[in-house]
Amino acid sequence: MTGRTKRQAARSLDAMEWELGLHDWAALPCRSCWNAAHVPDELRRLALARTTDAAKPTGIEYHVFQETWATWTAVPVARVLMAGLTRRTLSPAARHAFLDLLWSFVVADDEEIAEACKDVVRTGLGTLYEEVFSGRAIGTAMFAYWLLDDVDEPARVERLLRDARHLLPEDLHPDPPDAAWPGPHPVRPRARHTR
Ligand SMILES: [Zn+2]
Secondary structure, eight states: OOHHHHHHHHHOOOHHHHHHTTSOGGGSOOSSSSSSTTHHHHHHHHHHOOSTTTTOOTTTBTTTEETTEEOTTHHHHHHHHHHHTTOTTOOHHHHHHHHHHHHHHHTOSOHHHHHHHHHHHHTTHHHHHHHHHTOSOHHHHHHHHHHHHHHSOHHHHHHHHHHHGGGSOSOSSOOOOSSSSOOSSOOOTTOOOOO
16 A cells, blocks of 8 residues: 555545444334344444345344335435445445345335435435446346336436346346345346336
8 A cells, every 4th residue: 555545545434334324223213123223233244245145134124124114214224225335345245235125125115215215216326327337247237227217217217228238137027036035146026116
């Protein structure tokens, strides 16, 4: 490390940590605990996961959301996830988990919570387009596509399909899976898409 990069590192902040610090988690609801005070550490753990197994959001599922219900804690969690996706060090497994969680939130039954989470996702459209364009992983690209299809303008999503179709799975409209957690080739869970 040169002196200059050292000075830069000393000055730098992590967007995800910054976002975690913005919320009073102990004042937020959890479905299984007294409050959501445990959620930041679970998100930090997920962000460092290197394998699909390690990236299972055991402290989020049944706590912040499950199947189609979600608590309002999903909204600040969505903010943290969007910030986390900008981390260059995030492993493919962690990226997959982050995007899968975001997808679960935007399709929650509670329309108000789902809409609030969509508003959060809209703040990071560039991050989601980059996820597709990067060609890193077809599974994460697909979640990013589904999120964009849900929140961005149709003309832009059509253009995305025209320019980046080769970076997405052949079948973009699979049947909902039986398995609760997707494997290496995730299919679209809890779908309520109509197109
Ligand atoms: Zn809990």
